[in-house]
Amino acid sequence: MTVNSFPELRGQRNSVRSETDIQGVVEQRIWHSMEEGQFENLPGKGKPLNLNTNPHADPAEDTLYRILSKNGCAPEWVQLNKDIRSQVSEW
Template sequence: MAAAARRLIARARSRRSFWSSSWAADPSTPSASSPPPDTNKKKPPPASAPHRLAAVMDAVNERKLPPELRGRGNAVRSETDIANVVEQRIWHSMEEGHFENLPGKGKPLNLNSNPHADPAEDTLYRILSKNGCAPEWVELNKEIRGMIASWRSALRKALANRSEDDYSSWNDDCRVLQEQIRQINDKVFRYNLIVPFGRQMFGLNWDKEVDKLQSK
């Protein structure tokens, strides 16, 4: 009886040790000493709309660059870099003879037409030129320059005749000259509205004109 009891106790101990070793060897079973895995780990936030738009714009600008300047990361693509690439391409084309046997080589340039101007305006200017007429802005430019020259001559004369004891004549001259400068600036404003882009002119400033003559 005692022997049978001892055998049962030994068998129970062997089973308990087996399950204990199996439990310890199971990697999927969380242990008391190791912390549970963090399932609430924050994911990186998605890129915002401005960042995505900036990335698209960078990709578009990258495609516009010459092949020599693409894929350079954050390298500075200055106008000098682009000019160097253009110059290299021109030299390569010259060495390969692409500039030989061009149409019009050795002939005078045709300056009767401007390929960069509006066809309607170009035709109108040629008609006016053949009939001895000039566009309105050309005539207005001549008129404004003549008025400015006369006005500056009158201002120079008024400053020379100004007396330190009597400012009454100088004040009268100032009123007349300031009215004339207003008329000139009105014409300059109209001129800038009708003149082709890049030919605009500045109006006159009373204080600057007086200071310029007094500093001489």
């Protein structure tokens, strides 16, 4: 991202922008847009989200995970995560 993406941050001494600075600007822009009613006429407003698929995931990978889940299996990294969390809670 460039300074031009966030004019609110121009003029700051340090040319490196922290993640906190950018998050603050983004939150301000969202609140301002909400106050102006820019989110009132979005398609699907008031309807539940479809969480059956991940629109950002690779379709083949998403299908694979769905098949594994329906058959009571989990990817190795998910099972390892569960095992680690279980051992940590035991300690």
